[in-house]
Structures are given as C-alpha cells and as structure tokens.
Amino acid sequence: MTRATPSRFSPNYLKQLPEDLAEYVRRHGLDKEFGRLDSWSSSMEKTYTEIEEWQIDNLIISYWHIECMYKHAAGFAVSRFLEGLKNGKILGTKCEGCGRVLIPPRIFCEWCFRDVDTWVEHPGTGVISTYSLSYIGTDPRVRFEKPIIVAVIWFDGTVKKANSSRTVLHSAGILHKVQGVDPEKVHVGMRVKPVWRRPEERVGSILDIEYFAPLEGDG
Amino acid sequence: MRKRVAIVGAGMTYFRSMLPMTPQEMVYEAVRKSLDDCGLEFKDIDAVVSGSAPDAFDGYHHKGLVGVEPSGANGKPYSRVFVGGGTGVGAAVAGWWHVASGVFKRVLVVAWEKMSHPYPHAQPLFKTIFEPIVEQPLGPNLIWIFALEMRRYMEAHKLSKELIARVAVKNKGNALDHPYAQLGAKITVEDVLKSPVLVWPVHRLDISPSSDGAVALVLASEDEARKITDTPVWIEGVGACLDSQFWTNRDLAYPYYVYLAAQQAYKMAGITNPLKEIDVFEPYDPFTYKELHHLDALLGKPGLAPKLLEEGQLERDGDYPTCPSGGLLGVGNPIAAAGLMKVAELYWQLSGRAGKRQVPNAYVGVAQAWGDLMQVAQVVVCRS
Ligand SMILES: [Zn+2]
Numbered sequence: 001m002t003r004a005t006p007s008r009f010s011p012n013y014l015k016q017l018p019e020d021l022a023e024y025v026r027r028h029g030l031d032k033e034f035g036r037l038d039s040w041s042s043s044m045e046k047t048y049t050e051i052e053e054w055q056i057d058n059l060i061i062s063y064w065h066i067e068c069m070y071k072h073a074a075g076f077a078v079s080r081f082l083e084g085l086k087n088g089k090i091l092g093t094k095c096e097g098c099g100r101v102l103i104p105p106r107i108f109c110e111w112c113f114r115d116v117d118t119w120v121e122h123p124g125t126g127v128i129s130t131y132s133l134s135y136i137g138t139d140p141r142v143r144f145e146k147p148i149i150v151a152v153i154w155f156d157g158t159v160k161k162a163n164s165s166r167t168v169l170h171s172a173g174i175l176h177k178v179q180g181v182d183p184e185k186v187h188v189g190m191r192v193k194p195v196w197r198r199p200e201e202r203v204g205s206i207l208d209i210e211y212f213a214p215l216e217g218d219g
Numbered sequence: 220m221r222k223r224v225a226i227v228g229a230g231m232t233y234f235r236s237m238l239p240m241t242p243q244e245m246v247y248e249a250v251r252k253s254l255d256d257c258g259l260e261f262k263d264i265d266a267v268v269s270g271s272a273p274d275a276f277d278g279y280h281h282k283g284l285v286g287v288e289p290s291g292a293n294g295k296p297y298s299r300v301f302v303g304g305g306t307g308v309g310a311a312v313a314g315w316w317h318v319a320s321g322v323f324k325r326v327l328v329v330a331w332e333k334m335s336h337p338y339p340h341a342q343p344l345f346k347t348i349f350e351p352i353v354e355q356p357l358g359p360n361l362i363w364i365f366a367l368e369m370r371r372y373m374e375a376h377k378l379s380k381e382l383i384a385r386v387a388v389k390n391k392g393n394a395l396d397h398p399y400a401q402l403g404a405k406i407t408v409e410d411v412l413k414s415p416v417l418v419w420p421v422h423r424l425d426i427s428p429s430s431d432g433a434v435a436l437v438l439a440s441e442d443e444a445r446k447i448t449d450t451p452v453w454i455e456g457v458g459a460c461l462d463s464q465f466w467t468n469r470d471l472a473y474p475y476y477v478y479l480a481a482q483q484a485y486k487m488a489g490i491t492n493p494l495k496e497i498d499v500f501e502p503y504d505p506f507t508y509k510e511l512h513h514l515d516a517l518l519g520k521p522g523l524a525p526k527l528l529e530e531g532q533l534e535r536d537g538d539y540p541t542c543p544s545g546g547l548l549g550v551g552n553p554i555a556a557a558g559l560m561k562v563a564e565l566y567w568q569l570s571g572r573a574g575k576r577q578v579p580n581a582y583v584g585v586a587q588a589w590g591d592l593m594q595v596a597q598v599v600v601c602r603s
Contacts, residue, residue, distance in 0.1 A: 021248055063338065066278050072351050082352075102468075104353050110463060130374070130471060132366030133419035138346045138358045141339075147419065150363050152371075152467045167521060168475045173467040175354055175363075188374040206353045 077105040080119070085208040088196050090155070092172055094118045101158040103172035111162070111170075122172065124194040125215065126155040129173060133183050149178040149186055153212055176206070180213035191215040224318040225444035225451035226601065228257030228437035229563040234401045234551030237335040238431040242277065245433040246331050247289035249556075253327070253435035257447050261291030264437075265323040270300045270310030270330035272554035272590075275344040277336055290329050290435070303348075303590030304505065305459075306330065307434070307558015308597035311586075312457045314438045315599070324440045331433035332553035341429065348592060350464075362426070364593055366418040368471040369508040373420065375472035376522040378508075380420055384411035385528055386507040387424050390542050393535060394549025396575035401551035402428050411507075425507040430551035434559040436566065450570040455583075456490070456600035458483030466593050477516035477589065480596035484585070488600040493518055497600075499568050499584035500539060501561040504546040513587055514541060517598070540578045543568065558588035562599050569603035 014022045074082055077093060081104060084091035092103035097112035101120060109116050133147035158172035178186060179195070192212040202208040230252025232238070232245050240248075246269075254260060269286040279285075283299035286292070300310045307330045314328035337344055345361035372378065385408060394403035406424065414424040437447075444451040458480035463469060481493070490496045502513035514524035514533075524541075527533050533541040544550055544564040547557045565584040567573040573581075587598045 021244075021251075064278065070351070074352050078352055102465075104465065104467075106465075129467075130367045130371035132363060132370055132421070133416075134360070134363060134366070135415075135419070136360060136362070136417055138342060138360050139340075150357075150359075150367065150418075152367055152471075165475055167470070167473040167478075169470045170468050171470075175357060175359070175467050177357065188370065206356050 077107045081105050082204040082206075084121070085206065086202045086204040088199065088202070088208075090122045090124045090194070092120055092122055094120050098160070100160050100170050101155070101172045103155060103158070104174065122155050122158075124155065124209075126153045126173070126192060128152070128178065128186065128188055128190045128192060129154040129171065130188060131178065131186050133186075147183055149181070149183055151176060151178045151186075151192075151212065153192060174206070176209060177211045178213070179211040220321075221319040222321050223441040224315050224454045225439050225441065226436050226454060226562070226566045227439045227444050227447045227451050228253045228255075228259065229435065229566045230254075230256055231399055231434040231556070231560060231563060232432050233399050234430045234432035234553055234556070234560075236401065236428060236430060238333070240431075242271075242285045242331055242333045242433075243289045245333065245431065246286050246329055246435075249331070249433035249435040250290045250327065250329055253329075253437050257437050259325065259437060259447065263325055264291060264295065264327045265325050266296040266317055267292040267327045267329065268298055268300060268310050268314040268317060270306040270328075270555040270559065272301065272303060272306050272332055273344065273348075275337070275347065276332065276334055276341065286329060286331065290327055296323075302595045302597065303592075304503065304554055305558065305588045305590035305595035305597040306555040307560070308503075308562060308586055308588035308599055309459065309595075310555065310559060311436060311454070311562045311599050312459055312597055314436070315454050315457050318438050318440050321440075324443045326438045327435060328438060328559065329433065329435040330555035330559035332556050333431045334429040334553060335431050360418070362418040362421055364466070365506045365509075366421045368512070368593060369420050369506065371471040372508055372512050376525055378525050380412060381408055382525060382529060383508050383511065384408045384425070386504065386510045387411045387548055389528075389534060390504060390510070390546040390548040392545075392549070393543055393576065394545025397545045397550050398574075399432070400545050400549055401430055403545060403549050421506065427505045427547035427552035427557075430553040430557070432551060432553035432556040432560075434556045434563050436559065436563060450572075450603070452566045452569045453602050454599055455602045456484035456486070456488030456598075458485075458487075458596070458598040460596045461591075462594040464592060464594060471593065473521045474512060474516045474589070474593075474596065476594060477513055477587065477596040477598070478519055480598040481517045481519070481585070481587070484598040484600045488602065490583070490600065493585070494539070497583050497585050498540070498581040499543060499565065499578050500541040501544060501546070501564055501584065501586040502541065503558065503561070503588045504542055504548050505552055505557075507548065509589070510542060510546065513589060516596075517585055517587060535576070535578055540581075543573070543576050543578050545576075558597070561586035561588065562601075565599070565601040569601055
C-alpha cells in the first residue's frame with residue numbers, strides 16, 4: 001500500500017483520470033465547458049420550459065418510456081375523510097392522549113403511539129399558515145398568465161405546541177388552493193373558509209373542496 | 220466500544236447538466252479517483268455503501284445495482300441508502316456505522332445521480348413525491364413545497380427576498396473556485412430578483428441546477444487510516460433524524476429535526492458551542508433560503524443565520540464560513556452526489572487540500588443534508 005500525501009492530489013481534472021477515461025472526456029469535449037452553464041446570464045435567458053438537448057455528435061442515445069397505472073386504497077381513516085368531503089363535511093380524528101385533532105385523519109397518534117378512534121367534524125374555517133404563487137403547473141412547460149395561489153390551511157382551534165420543544169407545533173391542516181383574492185393581497189394569517197363543489201359534483205376527493213376563499217372582512 | 224473513523228480519500232466527477240456517461244461510468248470515475256487519492260485498490264475495500272435518489276430518474280428499478288460493478292463491490296457486502304435529498308450525507312453516516320461498529324476496516328462510500336435521463340423533463344416524476352390521495356390531485360410541482368416553506372420562514376423572521384438572494388450570490392461566487400462546479404458565477408442580488416419567478420417567492424436563481432455527477436469517499440478505522448495517509452480527517456460525530464410525513468400539520472419555519480440530528484452529532488463529537496467550535500459549515504442549500512434555514516438549526520438559534528449573512532459572516536473569510544465549496548447552488552445538485560460532495564468538501568478543507576477555496580485555520584466542520592418531504596436530517600461532524 002502506498003501512503004498518499006497531499007502532493008499526490010492534482011487539481012488538473014484530466015490528470016486525475018485513468019488515461020482511457022481522460023481520452024473519452026477529451027474526445028467529447030468534456031474537458032471544456034460542456035454541460036456547464038457558460039455564463040450565469042444564459043440561465044437567465046433560458047425559460048424554465050425550455051428543454052435541454054444533448055449536443056454531442058455521434059453519441060448513441062436510447063429512448064424508452066414506462067407506462068404504469070396505480071389504484072391506491074385510501075385506507076380506514078382517509079376513506080372516511082373522503083366520504084365526509086362528499087357530504088360537505090371536514091372530518092378528523094382526535095387523540096384522547098394528547099388532545100390533537102388530526103386532519104388529514106389517521107387511526108394512530110404518532111406523538112402518543114396509541115390507537116385513535118374518536119371522530120370530530122370541523123367547520124373548515126382556518127388561517128393561511130403559508131402560501132405561494134405558482135406560475136407553473138406539474139408540467140413546467142405550461143406557464144400560467146396569472147399565478148395560482150397554493151396554501152397550507154391550518155384549521156381553527158387545532159394548534160397545539162409540543163411539550164418537548166418551543167419550536168414544534170401541531171395543527172390540523174391541509175394543502176389546497178386559494179381563490180377570490182388578489183395574489184398581491186394574500187398574507188400569512190389570512191382567515192379562510194372552504195368553498196364546496198355542488199353536491200351532485202362531489203365524488204369523494206380532496207377536490208370536492210373547490211378552493212378556500214377569504215372570510216368576509218379579510219382580504 | 221465504537222471505533223474511530225477517518226476519511227482517507229475522496230474523488231468526484233464534474234457536476235454537469237448532462238454527462239454523456241452511464242451512471243456506472245460516472246461511479247467508476249469517482250471511485251477510481253477516491254482510491255487513487257489514498258493509494259488503495261478495490262481489493263483493499265471490505266464493504267461498499269452507496270447512495271442514489273429516486274429510481275424514477277433512471278426509469279430502472281434496480282438502480283442500486285448499477286453501483287455494484289464500478290465500485291468493485293462484487294463479492295462484498297453492498298447496500299444502498301435512500302432518504303431523498305438526505306441520501307448523500309446519509310450514505311456517509313451509514314458508512315460510518317460500518318467502520319465504527321468494528322465490523323469493517325475500509326469502506327467505500329459512493330453517491331451518484333443522473334438527473335438528465337428523464338425526457339423531456341423531470342418534473343412529472345417529482346409530482347410523485349407527494350401523497351397520492353389528498354395532495355397529488357391538486358397538481359403539485361416540486362417547487363411548491365420550497366416556496367411554501369420559504370414564505371413561512373420569511374414570515375417568522377421578517378426576512379426580505381433581497382437578503383435571501385445574497386446566498387445565491389455568495390455560493391455561486393464561491394463555486395468559481397471549485398474545479399468541478401457547474402454554475403460558478405459572479406452575480407448580483409438584482410440578477411436573482413430579476414430572474415423569472417417560478418413559484419413566488421422562489422425565483423429561478425434561488426434554485427440549484429439539476430445535474431449529473433458522482434462522488435466517492437474512502438473511510439477507514441483508526442489503525443488503518445494511520446497506515447494509509449498522513450492527513451486523515453476524522454468523522455467525530457454523526458446524527459440522523461426524521462419528522463412527521465404530515466408536513467401540513469407542522470410549522471415549517473424551523474427544521475427542529477435538523478437541530479435534533481445536529482445535537483446527536485455534536486454530543487458524539489464533544490461540541491457544546493457550535494458557533495465557537497466549528498470552523499466550516501456546509502448546510503444543504505438546494506434553494507437559497509435553505510442554507511439559512513438549516514444553519515439556524517445547526518446553530519440551534521432560529522433566525523440567527525440571516526443575521527450572520529447580513530453581517531457578511533458567512534463568506535469564506537467571515538467568522539462562520541458557510542458553503543465555501545459553492546454548495547448546491549454553485550457546484551450543482553445531482554441529488555445524492557451533492558450531499559456527499561459536502562462531506563468531501565469537509566475532507567478537502569480540513570486536510571488543507573481545498574486549493575483556492577481553502578478556509579484558513581479550518582479544523583472542525585459540519586455537513587448536513589435534508590430530504591424526503593421536508594422531514595429528513597443527516598449530519599456529519601469532522602475534525603482534522
Ligand atoms: Zn396523541
């Protein structure tokens with residue numbers, strides 16, 4: 001075994017490589033700037049939706065795609081939650097150990113590690129814990145004219161601090177969208193309520209709540 | 220009795236938006252260089268710990284196996300670590316377990332990511348990190364969680380976009396001195412603020428570039444390390460911690476789980492005051508605000524990191540050099556490889572091999588990565 005010393009280390013990239021690898025790198029121009037954003041401004045000019053393409057001649061590339069479909073069991077707790085949404089109700093469970101209201105509901109408490117089987121109904125009013133303005137969707141090639149407002153809604157009266165820490169808290173809360181307010185005017189702490197789809201349109205989905213809207217007098 | 224563990228060698232590939240190499244070839248390059256760095260061969264290695272993030276990037280659900288051949292793991296124990304973005308540092312933590320347990324003497328840790336496989340774009344895969352029943356129907360994209368967390372963090376400490384943008388300026392500037400960096404650049408706060416808004420408050424230049432790359436480290440027990448090198452860097456503490464998957468039920472302003480993981484590592488390393496005792500910080504910075512958010516937790520003081528940034532203390536020549544490598548924002552973010560790059564940076568900094576990036580008088584460093592759905596913390600503390 002040879003002992004390595006700092007002097008063995010070379011900052012020269014090609015010198016660090018075995019010769020055949022170095023040759024490959026040279027042949028494809030990788031010792032230069034390939035794949036490096038040649039200047040910060042090029043990253044500014046590029047739109048997020050642009051697709052980068054391989055730019056090396058004579059390189060063999062293979063394409064394939066996978067098609068998979070899934071059906072998920074919603075489980076005991078979330079099935080009942082979705083059933084509630086279908087009926088225009090927001091249901092959660094309540095842990096009799098720590099007193100937390102759990103929305104999305106679960107059948108166990110991860111703080112107390114015990115069974116949870118008490119169900120409660122919540123009116124759905126709450127505050128915006130945090131929000132963002134999304135100019136892109138799941139497909140980043142689609143850019144929205146007007147951003148959608150995405151928010152975490154914390155339901156009224158469910159915030160509870162952990163005994164173990166000054167900085168950890170629990171609140172029943174979900175991810176959803178906010179409408180009926182100018183994106184400039186949304187704020188953390190804004191009071192909101194759910195806006196439901198018409199009963200005949202509801203299917204037992206998180207989208208049965210169409211969006212959250214500001215409560216009268218806020219927004 | 221746990222054994223003392225040293226890093227004795229490191230190697231990495233270029234971080235690039237697209238490398239025309241297979242993951243195997245990238246892994247080979249990084250591993251070869253890490254072995255050359257310490258004068259070892261495949262046969263000297265007792266076990267291999269690998270790390271790579273979602274299989275979906277490769278469309279190949281035996282992704283862990285691509286690391287076997289090029290790391291010389293045939294005929295040896297080989298495992299793959301996966302904790303989302305925390306994978307890179309998590310692999311180093313798992314490598315430490317292997318040697319500290321006394322079961323293995325020389326262990327190779329390798330992490331890689333090839334993010335350029337998905338075509339035309341990786342975002343449809345990122346949608347699948349969200350919970351499938353109550354979250355995915357809303358049509359989320361990856362940046363949502365960062366924008367939501369960033370907004371909450373800004374609210375908690377009344378932070379401006381202008382201040383947070385300085386993280387991008389600093390890290391991309393630091394990366395100019397990193398020989399493998401993808402996006403070293405001299406930019407201004409204004410450039411960040413003028414770059415396109417993707418999901419407000421996140422602008423394009425708040426985000427690290429997606430990347431291809433691989434990094435490898437060689438770990439050794441104390442007696443072996445002394446035989447192999449004159450400049451071992453000791454892994455003195457490790458920590459790992461998870462928070463709840465129900466992220467909409469948590470306050471995103473402070474990553475308490477990062478604090479807990481750091482405390483585990485500090486306790487093991489005998490560090491009681493990280494502000495006084497740590498010379499180099501490499502918190503995980505996939506987005507600008509994340510560096511501050513994580514540094515808050517590594518220091519155990521919510522809201523302190525932005526103040527230090529404002530005072531210029533996080534610069535390489537400041538009192539608390541943070542991401543002297545250039546971080547993910549500057550060097551690039553090939554997920555698992557980016558995390559392990561941070562541990563490699565500690566090795567280079569603390570053994571005095573960081574070249575133009577060298578922080579003077581660097582003896583103790585901390586590296587951290589974060590992942591899954593805003594809930595994983597992995598921390599490594601090193602000392603020379
Ligand atoms: Zn409980």
